[in-house]
Amino acid sequence: MTPLISFRDAGVAFGSKQVLEGLNLDIAEGEFVCVVGASGCGKTTMLRLIAGLHPPSEGVVSYAGQAIARPRPEIAIVFQDYGKALLPWRTVSGNIELALEAAGTPRAERGAIIANLIALMGLEGDGGKFPSELSGGMQQRVQIARSLAQRPQVLLMDEPFGALDAMTRQGLQDELQRLMMQQRMTVFFVTHDLEEAIYLGDRVIGLRRNPGRIGKVFDVRIGRPRDQVATPEDPEFLRIRRELYDFIRDTEREPAS
């Protein structure tokens, strides 16, 4: 089967600095892949390659067998900084509508789609509010709803819950898990939080740095739905957690640049 996303000997250099090197990775449709690694190892750059925001300096990154040359409507991004991602002068509905405008969805069809997404993300009653009237967690729900309005096959998430408090983060992790199970989307998720990566991922990719490269891949063979209390006590979770911490500790001994 053709992987949905594949990296073939892909690398990125900024000037004389090799940031990513020799990336080889296949991501299957419907897979949830998390990427972890020490600060500056190239996680965001890897995500930007899939997003079509940056070309590889060598090798190929492809989507459904085609080299990714520019952003594509099938691939949506959710950023950590919801404060900057949302337009403050537009309401929740207006922000979600942005994606529909970009996709050329006829005006008459937009209301029903927006109402569905508002319900899906638990934002009922908030459609007319402005971002400044919402908590961080709610704003991040709006950003996710807006990404889903694009009807993507792939969701790229760059530390989407990194700025949220622990309770809100856990709630959104479970929302995301539910969405993925319902909609069979493929997710590429960058995080600093090792437990979050294991909790959400089918696979966790551990990057080494300088230059950034794939150091170790962890398969997470834990059934779904996962549970915030039971899953972190699962022996498989604990085993991967130990290995992942050892791996990260080891990579942090490598020089940053």
Ligand SMILES: Nc1ncnc2c1ncn2[C@@H]1O[C@H](COP(=O)(O)OP(=O)(O)OP(=O)(O)O)[C@@H](O)[C@H]1O
């Ligand atoms: N546009 C750019 N020009 C020059 N260097 C860049 C550019 N973008 C990223 N870099 C460098 O590439 C390296 C990897 O950056 P990247 O943001 O991908 O790492 P990261 O793993 O996501 O970091 P963090 O965990 O701190 O967010 C860093 O050394 C960064 O300074």
